[in-house]
Amino acid sequence: MKEIYDKMATEAVxxxxxxxxxxxNKRGTSFKVKDAQPYVDAVNRMKPEGEQSKEVFDLHVDSVNAHFDVLTGLTETVRPEDDPFVEHYQTPPILEILYEEDPSFRTSVEKFIEEIGKSEALIGKESIRRYAGFYGPTCVVDFAFVPGSTSNVVNRILQDMDIPLQHKRAILASKSWGMNTSYGVGAKFQIAIEDGKTPSEALKEEIDMLKMxxxxxxxxxFKLMEEAGHSSFDVRKYMDQYKQKMKKTVRAAMDEEVFYGNIVTVPAYGVGDVAHHISQSMFNMTKDDVVMEAINVVSNVLEGTMNNAMGNFRDEYSPLTIATDATAAATTxxxxxxxxxxxxxxxLLVKRFHNLVLTNPRRGAAAELHNVDFIDLIEKGERIIDHKPRGAGGMVQGINIDLSPIEKSEILNNPQRYTYPACAITVRFSALMRLADFPCLLTSEPVTATMMTNIIALHxxxxxxxxRVCKFCSANYFDYKCGYCNWTEAV
Known part of the structure; x- marks a missing residue:
């Protein structure tokens, strides 16, 4: 198995x-979808080994290729306003394939839809709380169960339902790592209230959207993108073509008894590097040399640390833990x-959030999502790099985190070259604040996606x-909400 663990690390790096x-190579230039070809090539080198399921790898690899092929066939580029949504067009078609192939699953989903309609009190309460910032900064489309998230609400609705457990879990997974549409709970309610509608009218719109x-x-x-003013490409054509390309892969996964929750998840989380992480918005942000260098050195810390760990990973979860801890340590x-x-x-960011609620009542449902990712990242990083016994002394699972790329960085160690030279004390911090809105390569999403496919392929x-873990939410130092979390009650 050690060979598989090392392979996981290599593929992720x-x-x-x-x-x-x-x-x-491309920062500061005009983005073209075909610029992402090197990432597609890296994905195509991912291979199952030993006991790993080929069908799980196919869900990942075939999805990235289908996404790239369909997108390049529909458009030359994607405008920044549209790029966050490119990883939300995969789970909807995948779900519909499952509906068509397994009527029993569709029946369970229909019962769940009925239950949504019976959950006015819960959905109303959670919509009001999210609109008002009750939970503080949160992730409305969380990959865990943080209060204020769609998965937290869906989990509560599912808990007492009389449908197969695996169907419950698949429904839950489809609106977490499986990104079933761009919708986040409470969004319709919020806008309806701001448009002057009554709470009861707003709640009806919210429930109707969740059902849909x-x-x-x-x-x-399609409806959500039409309302958002999406214009880069025809999203209906994208989802239709993507669905056709993925049918065979999904059927093969079903035949091999891959859990439906994995079938709706794996195809979605790997495509975002094409036209989202490699994108016009990223090319614009990284025109700043210090922002680019922060991404570079964090990536180099990742690579150096994974090289240190080769042959010493404890189990299949170890590469993911060491990788994400290394990037957290580097960022901090x-x-x-x-x-x-x-x-x-x-x-700073928690206080700013509460004022943002007051000054921007129409704020996007996911506005603070990446700020939350960022503060969770640096809080974890501080626990790792702080000296013992306060912290882990820069080690994780007995592996030294290689922070030398930061110490050797010409750019990061000469901030005076990027501001008024005599007062260069906020340059690196300001670069991190840019990345606090877009930390996807610090957390890192391509690494996590690659690792998770390897893990899921073993299970x-x-x-x-x-x-199904405690996220150790950093915002809880100010807005303590653990009592509203339900990860221990996950279906």
Whole structure:
């Protein structure tokens, strides 16, 4: 198995390097979808080994290729306003394939849709709380069960339902790592209230939208994109063509008894590097040399640490833990260079969130999502790099995190070249604040996606999404909401 663990690390690092090298080469230029070819090439080198399921790998690899092929056939580029949604067009067609192939699953979904209609009190309460910022900064489309998230609400609705457990888990997974449409709970309610409608009218719109997300997911995503003003390509054509390309792969996974929750998850989380992480918005953001260097050194810390760990991974989860801890440690190390602690940043961003609620009542449902990812990242990083016994002393699972790329960085160690030279004390922090809105290559999503496919391929029949763990939410230092979390009650 050690060979598989090392392979996981290699594939994940290759995915990260493909994305980051492309951004280095293309930053500041006009984005073309075909710019993402190096990432697609890296994905195509992913292979199952030993006991790993070929069908699970096919869900990942075939999806990335289908996404790239369909997108390049429909458009030359994707405008920044549309790029966050490119990873939301996969789960809706996949769900509809499952509906068509397995009537019993469709029946369970229909019962769930009925239950949504009976859950006015719960949905109304959660919509009001999210609109008002009751939970503080949260992730409305969380990959775990954080209060204020869609998965938290869906989990509560499912708990007492009389449908097969595996169907419950698949329904839950489809609106977590499986990104079934771009919708986040409470969004319709919020806008309806702001438009002057009554709470009862707003609640009806909310429930109708949630029902539609599961009843006709492709149509729901089309409706959401039409309302959002999406114009880069024909989303209906995309989902139709993607569905046709993925039918054979999904059927093969079903035949091999891959858990439905994995079937709706794996195809979605790997495509975002094509026209989202490799995108015009990323090319614009990384025109700044310090922002680009932060991504570069974090990626180099990842690679160096994974090289240190080769042959020493404890199990199939170890590469993911070490990889994500390494990038967290690296990000926090950069933060420390400008004299900031994690708690200072938490204090700043949490306080800002509450004022944002007041000053922007029409804020996007997911506005603070990546800020939450970022503060969780740096808080974890601080626990890792702080000296013992306060922290882990820069080690994880007995492996030294290689922070030398930061120490050797010409750019990060010469901030005076990027501001008024005599007062260069906030340059690196300001770069991290840009990345706080877009931390996908710090957390890192291509690494996590690659690792998760490898893990799921070893446990194809088990539920992996949402993550059934405590997230150690950093915002809880200010807005303590653990009592509203339900990860321990996951269906």
């Amino acid at each position: 290759n995915a990260q390097k493909a994305v980051v090298s492309t951004i280095n 997300v599961y009843d006709t997911p492709v149509e729901a995503q 190390k950069i933060l420390w260079m400008d004299g900031f602690t994690t708690m200072m940043v938490l204090d 194809k029949e088990e539920a992996h999404s949402p993550a």
